[in-house]
Amino acid sequence: MTSEAPLIEVSDLTVSYPVRRGVLSRAVERLKAVDGVTFSVRRGETLGLVGESGCGKSTLGRAVLRLVEPDRGSIRFDGRELVGLAAGAMRALRRRMQLIFQDPYGSLDPRMTVAEIVGEPLAVHGLGRRSERNRRVEALLAQMGIERDALRRYPHEFSGGQRQRIGIARALAVRPDFVVADEPLSALDVSIQAQIVNLLADLQRGLGLTFLFIAHDLRVIEHVSTEVAVMYLGRIVERAPTATLFSRPHHPYTQALLASAPATDPRHRRVRAPLGGEPPSALDPPPGCPFHPRCPQAFDRCRLERPALASVGAQHLSACFLAPPGTA
Numbered sequence: 001m002t003s004e005a006p007l008i009e010v011s012d013l014t015v016s017y018p019v020r021r022g023v024l025s026r027a028v029e030r031l032k033a034v035d036g037v038t039f040s041v042r043r044g045e046t047l048g049l050v051g052e053s054g055c056g057k058s059t060l061g062r063a064v065l066r067l068v069e070p071d072r073g074s075i076r077f078d079g080r081e082l083v084g085l086a087a088g089a090m091r092a093l094r095r096r097m098q099l100i101f102q103d104p105y106g107s108l109d110p111r112m113t114v115a116e117i118v119g120e121p122l123a124v125h126g127l128g129r130r131s132e133r134n135r136r137v138e139a140l141l142a143q144m145g146i147e148r149d150a151l152r153r154y155p156h157e158f159s160g161g162q163r164q165r166i167g168i169a170r171a172l173a174v175r176p177d178f179v180v181a182d183e184p185l186s187a188l189d190v191s192i193q194a195q196i197v198n199l200l201a202d203l204q205r206g207l208g209l210t211f212l213f214i215a216h217d218l219r220v221i222e223h224v225s226t227e228v229a230v231m232y233l234g235r236i237v238e239r240a241p242t243a244t245l246f247s248r249p250h251h252p253y254t255q256a257l258l259a260s261a262p263a264t265d266p267r268h269r270r271v272r273a274p275l276g277g278e279p280p281s282a283l284d285p286p287p288g289c290p291f292h293p294r295c296p297q298a299f300d301r302c303r304l305e306r307p308a309l310a311s312v313g314a315q316h317l318s319a320c321f322l323a324p325p326g327t328a
């Protein structure tokens, strides 16, 4: 059951990193990893964030949790502004906002037992007595399909899929409302990916979780998302409800991504050209539309002006000068 009120509202979020050069490693330039991004996610829904690697989606996910400091912009969580929030207040809110990591191998401390890994966030946030925490850890692992005898074992004793389940248990231990899942499937075999997707969907239904789900695999994004945002060179270039984006993509970048991905539904089989070339450097973006050097439909205006994200249909936004479907 979803409600209309957004749990997360992000506005004009910008994150840049210093680029250091020379023998003194002086910061000579700033690389804009996220450039003026705006979106919201309603409670109980999933916004899928997709784009090629290096487009800024992981930085955006971390910035929303304030694990990376933004240069400017606003992040409202449950009506509360996070940008500029003092460390103590942010720590208290952190319990409600969790991250599921991409790498189930590197994200679990190899020196800790599974019980310690999953129970640590409960201890850090001072939730419950030790006996209550232990019961919670056991119940969570059972929910993840991990056997009870796993509690005293170490991460290296588990498969990739099991480690990801342990990572998910750790993220959910503190009963968050909002979860950023950063490419949670990309290190897993295809057969295990389906299990983890179904597990996350069950957890979302059961716990009413709100997700920002980051992935480069469009099949996964189509399966898990209520709405999809497509990122290119630090900006959102198209946003739409999932069914709209997959059946009537407007932006040529989205069209090319879809054409490059294997179609799961034969009705969605693409006839458009797949994506060619490499994304330009965010340090030296092209003038005009940043996609124009790779865009098969580019025309003169595209080389001079940058298109803003604007409505091209019901709840459908695109940053492209091409006419909305049915209006040309």
Ligand code: SF4
Binding pocket: 251, 252, 253, 289, 290, 291, 292, 295, 296, 297, 298, 299, 302, 307, 319, 320, 321, 322
């Ligand atoms: Fe292509 Fe022009 Fe649209 Fe950019 S604005 S995506 S270059 S058609």
